[in-house]
Amino acid sequence: MKIGSLFQPNGHLAKLLPRFQPRPAQTEMATAIATAIAERKQLVVEAQTGTGKTFAYLAPLLLSGAKGIISTGTKALQEQLYHRDLPLLRDALAPEKVVALLKGRANYLCIHRLGQAVAHRCELSAHLQQQLVEVRRWAQRTDNGDIGEINILQEDAEVLPQITSTVDNCLGRDCPDYDQCYLVKARKNALEADVIVVNHHLFFADMALKDTGFGELIPAVDSVIFDEAHQLPDIASQYFGEAVSSRQLQELAQELKVLYLTEVKDLRQLDKAADKLLSSLRDWRLVFAADPQRGNWRDYRKRPEVVAAAELVAEHLKFLVDVLKNALGRHTDLDNGYERASNFLHKWQQLQDTERTGFSFWFETTPRHITLHQTPLDVADKFGGYLKASGSSWIFTSATLAVGTDFSHFVQQLGIDAWETLCLESPFDYAQQALLCVPRYLPQPHEAQMADALLQVITEVLAVNQTGGTFVLFTSHRMLQRVAAQLELLTERELFVQGRTSKRELLEQFVAAGNGVLLGTASFWEGVDVQGDALRCVIIDKLPFAAPDEPLLQARVEDARMRGLDPFAQVQLPQAVISLKQGAGRLIRDRDDRGVLIVCDQRLVTKPYGGTFLASLPAMPRSRDLQQALAFLDHLEPQ
Structure with a gap:
């Protein structure tokens, strides 16, 4: 089936979809994408409002023999694409195609951490205990472990960090619940699918090698399509950089204190080291203004009180690392804690060296926490090199990519050099x-x-x-x-x-x-x-x-x-x-x-x-x- 005929007034889509309206710009975009997929090219498309860009990239991908990833700007757009647009078009064009939705690990219930939270529920507040009751009820009936299904909880419910994992605290194959892990199942489904729907943050978390498992997907695909691609330069910069937050360090210390109270009660030094770190983190927050702010870390670090507080955090984090090192092999969670603490210490020390060029060093604060960031000013070499080495087709589309009709600002930021462009005006009058x-x-x-x-x-x-x-x-x-x-x-x-x-x-x-x-x-x-x-x-x-x-x-x-x-x-x-x-x-x-x-x-x-x-x-x-x-x-x- 020729892609152009698909979008005609009497074409396949018009017959199958009652509300379908032919749009010349949509046909032009779909034809260009079909060519890019077939010839494994890089294509940049600005498709203004009303063009129908979603169908214009879904149709050629579904009709091709290619295995593809579609990456969207937000989780909301990701779910809309997977639950509404993609099923509609797949049923009409390629019902044999298998599609999968893959989210970041924080979106899936961690059975192991849920068990830990239940075991230690007496140490939680009454409010958190009530939320945990709701999670346990839902956990007994969920098929996919997607916490977005828990409608009774707010999106930022306090219990969520207790029952989901992070890259830092996930035990991987050492986890006793690995075979039942919802995240592992979601990734397995994605590996077997023809079309995988992700979001930009998940895509770059993998590309920057900050996550495990998802990296198996990108090399296995023939085509990558970015919707809302104008967001990519800033998101790529975040993920190719480094960051450490006081929240991460605090959570690690608190988890280790629970471990001391329940599993390694003779390891008194662990409790002492965790308390010291928590104390220095409280002092660390006090050297910043009370109101939330963002600032230049390179400049702010010149203050004597900031240097002293940062050195105290490093000292107590090093003490924690030494205690954990001496206890290696005693418990899986202790071993995992040692790896996390060592990694945090390395990043913390790296973030104190602000004289290095090519990076922006900055901080952001909330009422309780501080995050230090090291963000590369230029991701073109890394991302552009990835494109060249992949051998896949890469399609970038958004309603806003060009300044006038000039795409140079966008493509230069991402190091896209063997590219073709298409600028499609809106059909609206x-x-x-x-x-x-x-x-x-x-x-x-x-x-x-x-x-x-x-x-x-x-x-x-x-x-x-x-x-x-x-x-x-x-x-x-x-x-x-x-x-x-x-x-x-x-x-x-x-x-x-x-x-x-x-x-x-x-x-x-x-x-x-x-x-x-x-x-x-x-x-x-x-x-x-x-x-x-x-x-x-x-x-x-x-x-x-x-x-x-x-x-x-x-x-x-x-x-x-x-x-x-x-x-x-x-x-x-x-x-x-x-x-x-x-x-x-x-x-x-x-x-x-x-x-x-x-x-x-x-x-x-x-x-x-x-x-x-x-x-x-x-x-x-x-x-x-x-x-x-x-x-x-x-x-x-x-x-």
């Missing part, structure tokens, strides 16, 4: 469906009056957009919280504010409301699909340049400067353009959608680089007159 407004007379984004001006724009929009929904997208949590607090006093409309519940629940409530107001930051700029009247207006507070004090950005800017490049043009601008395209893409999601995009940043029209942003946005009519935008909204008929 933006000239009729949408309007872009950059209101006149607004303050500059950094000026104190900006919050009040933004509130004025929002309230005027809500006054006319009575029957439709509104997104307000922010570049900072601080501005979001400030506007949300004041807006609650100015409108009776229901507000859905990021952070007050889970993202999924917030979106469901917003859509159900019909005319709600959602206020969100980065996670709502992409991967959100709201169609119809539920979303008629998207307001963006300012151009999404990354914060200048963001450590990784600082390091990349400095690196570009040292290489004689323009940091703004090479690093900051392309990243911001792609982010704005993502945010703007929330507005029109269907042929019948209508709406207004309002960007409250004068720089879009007053700065020379504004033209680069505008050239990357859909070709919709533009206005500087807010009243014209309000009139557009006011005349929209309910669908």
Whole structure:
């Protein structure tokens, strides 16, 4: 079957799928992907909203004889693909194909750790014990051990780290429950499947050799397809780097204390070493500000009190390693603890050597914990080398990969050099469906009056957009919280504010409301699909340049400067353009959608680089007159 004929008005898909609509761009994309798979090429495709890119890559993969991996941006998209889109198309085109869903190990119940938690439940809080009861009930009926099935628990329930494993604490083949392990079963199913659905974090965790088992899959596939590929450079940087968190060290110490109390009661030194480490970790947290923050570790480490606290952690971690070394062979969990502690000590010492070049050294804190990071500034050599050596076809697709029609920023970051590109415009009629407004007379984004001006724009929009929904997208949590607090006093409309519940629940409530107001930051700029009247207006507070004090950005800017490049043009601008395209893409999601995009940043029209942003946005009519935008909204008929 020729791939092009599949997407025709009288083609196979139109006959089997009642709601199928032929789209020329979709056919072009599918044909290019089929060629790339057959010829084992590298293909980069920007397929704008409405192209139908999911079917465009699924169909050629299913019809080929290739074994393939599809990697998505988030677990939510991964599950949508596996449970909805892939079964629909597989049943229509290739019912004999076997598909599998593979998640990271933290998504699967660990039978061994569940047994440990139950055995030591008297040491848990009453709240944790109740959660453990719910987990045990579910464990008796689950087939796949996917903890996402436990609907009664929140996504961040306290009990989850107690009943799942990490790379650090997994016993592997030494585990007494290895034969019943849900993760092992999931990986076995993936090895036997024709199409495996993963997410980017899992893919790179394996590529960076930070996990075991999944590495058997990548060499065995003929094709790798990345959806939401614009996320890859940053995710790759995370996984090709190193990190140690006080949470990891604390969990290790606490697990060893439990081991002392239950299995090796004569090993008093183990309890003493664990207590010393826990004490030094508490002191370690106190040398950082109480409020959560991110910062430059290379600079922060120059403070005497920080050096002293870090050295104390290293000293007590070394003591723990020595105690565990002397007890090797006594218990499997002790041996595993020795390997983990030794690995942590090596990383900790490595992260104190901040004079090495080619890396960004940074830290991030929560109210209780600190994580130190070493992130490579350039992953092109490592990732690009992997592509060349694999001999597979690699397809990268997203609605936002190019700056204008230039893909160089994306491909250079990943070291993709033998590539072909395709840039497909949206089939939507933006000239009729949408309007872009950059209101006149607004303050500059950094000026104190900006919050009040933004509130004025929002309230005027809500006054006319009575029957439709509104997104307000922010570049900072601080501005979001400030506007949300004041807006609650100015409108009776229901507000859905990021952070007050889970993202999924917030979106469901917003859509159900019909005319709600959602206020969100980065996670709502992409991967959100709201169609119809539920979303008629998207307001963006300012151009999404990354914060200048963001450590990784600082390091990349400095690196570009040292290489004689323009940091703004090479690093900051392309990243911001792609982010704005993502945010703007929330507005029109269907042929019948209508709406207004309002960007409250004068720089879009007053700065020379504004033209680069505008050239990357859909070709919709533009206005500087807010009243014209309000009139557009006011005349929209309910669908």
